Amino acid sequence: MDHPFHLHAFFQVLARDGVPVADAELADEDTVVLPQRSTVRIVTRFDEPGMWMYHCHIPEHTERGMMGEIHVEP
Known part of the structure; x- marks a missing residue:
């Protein structure tokens, strides 16, 4: 099953399954x-310290634990 990964910050996808994306595909995204069985490499900037949430956008998956927090310290 596909998973719409959402980060509560903007990011750019740099590679999919180890293959760099074309420069034309670089864009600010939040999802x-x-x-299934794929990977992405992303880059982001956290402008403020605190907790930044990420989760699957399928509610049942989030409810079952497909979520977490990134803790950013000053």
């Missing part, structure tokens, strides 16, 4: 769809 990326992850097909």
